[in-house]
Amino acid sequence: MPECVINKRAKLIAQEMVSKAREEITFDNKKKLNLIWVEANGCSGNIISFLNADSPSATYFLTEVVNLKYTNSLMLAQGEKAILELNEAMKEEYALIIDGAIATKDNGVYTFTGNLDGRLINNMEEVRMTADKAKYILAVGNCASFGGISAASPNPSGSISAQEFLKDKKVINLPGCPCHPDWLMGTVANLILFGEPELDNYNRPLLFYSNTIHDFCERRSFFNNGIFAKSVGEQGCMFKIGCRGPVTRVDCPVRKWNERVSWPVEDNTPCIGCAQLGFPDLMEPFVAMD
Ligand code: SF4
Ligand code: F3S
Numbered sequence: 001m002p003e004c005v006i007n008k009r010a011k012l013i014a015q016e017m018v019s020k021a022r023e024e025i026t027f028d029n030k031k032k033l034n035l036i037w038v039e040a041n042g043c044s045g046n047i048i049s050f051l052n053a054d055s056p057s058a059t060y061f062l063t064e065v066v067n068l069k070y071t072n073s074l075m076l077a078q079g080e081k082a083i084l085e086l087n088e089a090m091k092e093e094y095a096l097i098i099d100g101a102i103a104t105k106d107n108g109v110y111t112f113t114g115n116l117d118g119r120l121i122n123n124m125e126e127v128r129m130t131a132d133k134a135k136y137i138l139a140v141g142n143c144a145s146f147g148g149i150s151a152a153s154p155n156p157s158g159s160i161s162a163q164e165f166l167k168d169k170k171v172i173n174l175p176g177c178p179c180h181p182d183w184l185m186g187t188v189a190n191l192i193l194f195g196e197p198e199l200d201n202y203n204r205p206l207l208f209y210s211n212t213i214h215d216f217c218e219r220r221s222f223f224n225n226g227i228f229a230k231s232v233g234e235q236g237c238m239f240k241i242g243c244r245g246p247v248t249r250v251d252c253p254v255r256k257w258n259e260r261v262s263w264p265v266e267d268n269t270p271c272i273g274c275a276q277l278g279f280p281d282l283m284e285p286f287v288a289m290d
Contacts, residue, residue, distance in 0.1 A: 013207055014186030015055040021189040022064045033192050034094035036086065036130055037071040040123035041111045041150045041159050042100025045178040046141040047073045053181030054259045061185050065192070069094065072113065083114045083121065086130070095191060096134035097184075101143040101150035102127055102165040105158025127165060136191055137171045139163065140184055145175035145204075146277045153281050163203070172196065173203045175250075177274035182255055183208045202277060204249070213245035213271045216253040231289050233268050242288040244273030 024030035037047070051058050062068055069089035070082070077085050100123070103111040108122035115121060131137055139162040142148035151159040163171040174183050187205050190197040197205040214220065222228070222237040229236035239246070248271055252263045264271050273283035280286075 014182035014189070017186050017189035017193065018056055018061060018065055021192040024193060025065065030192050032065060032067050033188060034067045034069050034089065034092055035071075035097055035188070036069055036089055036094050036134070037074075037097040037099060038123075038126055038130055039072045039113065040098060040100035040127055040144070041103040041157060042141060042143045043149075044073055044099075046099045046184075047071065049178035050181045050184060052258065053185060055182065056185070058181070061188075065185075066188060079114075080116055083116045086114070086126075090130065090133050093135050094133075095136040095138060095188065096130050097138045097140050098127055098131075098144045098162040098171075099140050101147050101159035101161060103150070103157035103159045104165065105156070110157040124165070127162070131166050131169055134169075136196065137162065137166065137169055138184070138187065139171050139173045139175075141179045142175045142177045142274060142279050145173035145202075146279070148175075148177060149280055170196075171203060172199065172205065174208075175204065175275045175277075175279075177279065180208075180250075180252075180255060180257065183250075200249075208251055208255075209249050209275075211249065211251060213248045213250065213252055213265075216251070217245055217265055218253065219265060232270070232287060238265065238270040240288075241270060242272075242285060243270035244276065244283050245271040248273045248276045250275040 021030065025032055053061065070086045075082060102123055104124060108124035111123040112120045113123050113126045139145040143150040144162045147159060147161045150157065172187065174187060176183065186207060187197060190207065197207055200206055200209060219237045223239060227236045228240040229238050231241065245265065256263045270287060272286040273279050276283065
C-alpha cells in the first residue's frame with residue numbers, strides 16, 4: 001500500500017471508528033460504554049489532552065458515544081458525594097480508565113483520591129476497587145502504562161504502572177505523555193464495536209502503536225542519506241542529537257497534535273520517546289549536543 005494511503009488511513013482510523021460506534025449506538029445495535037476515569041499519581045495532562053480532541057470533539061464523544069460516570073477533574077460532585085457517585089457507577093458495566101501511576105510507598109499515603117465517612121481513600125484502594133469490577137481496563141498516558149515521570153528515579157512515592165499494580169488483570173496500555181485523544185477515543189470505539197483490540201507485546205493497540213516514529217518521519221530521507229543536524233533547529237535528521245524516533249512506537253508523524261497542526265520533529269525538536277517504555281529515565285538526555 002502506498003505511504004500516502006497508509007498515512008490517510010492512520011489519520012482517519014479514530015474518527016471513523018468513533019463515527020461507526022455512534023451509528024451502531026443510534027440504531028440500538030451497540031450500547032454506549034460507561035467510563036470511570038480514575039486519576040492516580042499524575043499531572044492531569046491526559047484529561048487536558050482529551051479535552052483538546054478535534055476528530056471528533058470531546059463534547060461529541062462524551063454525549064454520543066460514552067457515559068463518563070466518574071472523573072475527578074470534570075464531574076460536578078466533590079468529596080464524599082463524588083465517591084458515592086463512584087459507588088453507584090460501579091453497579092453497572094463499565095470500562096475503567098486509569099490515569100497516572102499508582103503511588104505505593106507507605107501504603108499509598110502520597111496520593112489520596114477521595115474520602116468517605118471521614119476516611120481518606122488513597123489511589124491504591126480506589127484503583128483496586130474499581131479494577132475488580134471493570135469489564136475493560138485502560139491505562140492512559142505513560143505514567144499509568146509504564147510508570148512514566150511519576151516513577152522516574154529516585155521515585156520517592158514508589159510509583160508503579162497500572163499493570164504492575166494489577167498483576168491479576170489485563171490492562172490495555174495507551175502510553176504517551178500525554179496520550180493523544182485519538183488513541184483513547186479510537187480504542188474506546190473499538191471496545192464498543194468489536195471488543196478488545198489487537199495488542200502488541202506491551203498490550204498497546206496495534207491500531208496506533210504498530211510503527212515507529214522513524215518509519216514515517218518526514219526527515220527519514222536525511223537519515224537514509226547520512227545528513228544529520230548538529231543542533232536543534234538545523235535541517236537534517238536529529239538522530240545524532242538524541243532523537244528517540246527509531247525506538248519509539250506510535251503514529252505522531254501521521255496523526256500530529258493540537259488539531260493536527262504539527263508534531264515534535266516538524267517543530268524542530270527530537271522525539272524524546274514520551275510514548276515508550278522507560279520514558280523518561282531511559283530516554284535521557286533528551287537533546288545531546290557537543
Ligand atoms: Fe528518525 Fe528522528 Fe531522524 Fe526522524 S529525526 S528520521 S525519527 S532519527
Ligand atoms: Fe512523544 Fe515522540 Fe510523539 S516525544 S509526542 S512520541 S514524536
